[in-house]
Amino acid sequence: MHIYKLAGRNVDVTDAMRDYVEEKLTRLDRYSDQITDARVTLTVRDVRDSGRRNRVEVQLNVPSGIIRAEEHHADMYAAIDKASDVLERQLRKFKTRYMKQRQETLPEPEPGPAEAAVAAGLDDVSEFEPEIVRQKRFELRPMSPEDAAAQMEALDHDFYVFKNMVSGLTGVVYRRRDGHYGLIEPS
Numbered sequence: 001m002h003i004y005k006l007a008g009r010n011v012d013v014t015d016a017m018r019d020y021v022e023e024k025l026t027r028l029d030r031y032s033d034q035i036t037d038a039r040v041t042l043t044v045r046d047v048r049d050s051g052r053r054n055r056v057e058v059q060l061n062v063p064s065g066i067i068r069a070e071e072h073h074a075d076m077y078a079a080i081d082k083a084s085d086v087l088e089r090q091l092r093k094f095k096t097r098y099m100k101q102r103q104e105t106l107p108e109p110e111p112g113p114a115e116a117a118v119a120a121g122l123d124d125v126s127e128f129e130p131e132i133v134r135q136k137r138f139e140l141r142p143m144s145p146e147d148a149a150a151q152m153e154a155l156d157h158d159f160y161v162f163k164n165m166v167s168g169l170t171g172v173v174y175r176r177r178d179g180h181y182g183l184i185e186p187s
Helices: 015-031 076-105 113-119 145-155
Strands: 005-009 037-044 054-062 065-073 159-164 170-175 181-184
Touching: 005 015, 015 037, 015 076, 037 076, 054 076, 065 076, 145 159, 145 170, 145 181
Parallel strands: 005 037
Antiparallel strands: 037 054, 054 065, 159 170, 170 181
16 A cells, blocks of 8 residues: 555654554555545654553545544554554445445345455455345145154254144244254244
């Protein structure tokens, strides 16, 4: 990533600092298509709390918004590290939202969880929101809950949807963790 503007307040920005900032922000390269402009400000303040002495402010301009991080630390390099981590998390969230909005506007079929996670550049698949990726239609056959449980076992499924021949209601038989069966019916 190319830093468009790096400024220092009450501090001379050395080449070592400039290189370190660029090195840390290159982790954001995978989001470079989202970043249109960047500004980094390093500030040294005269405050009592030494942990807040060095401040790093980063502002990234992205399509339809701004992503900003401000971090403090006793060590300027540690403050840069913290700001970089915050930006990476925020950009990951932004890219996920951006990809989701883009998919909603496109009439193409949506990819499954694994493909969407890769397309969104997510390192952690747990950030992915599940979606319906398959639909199945079938005829509800009238049967007893016991027959439905036998059908479920024969198909080696965890649940089975059926029409209860006694009540006429749609029911679901499912396998419980304790090995027994459960029955769900509307009231």
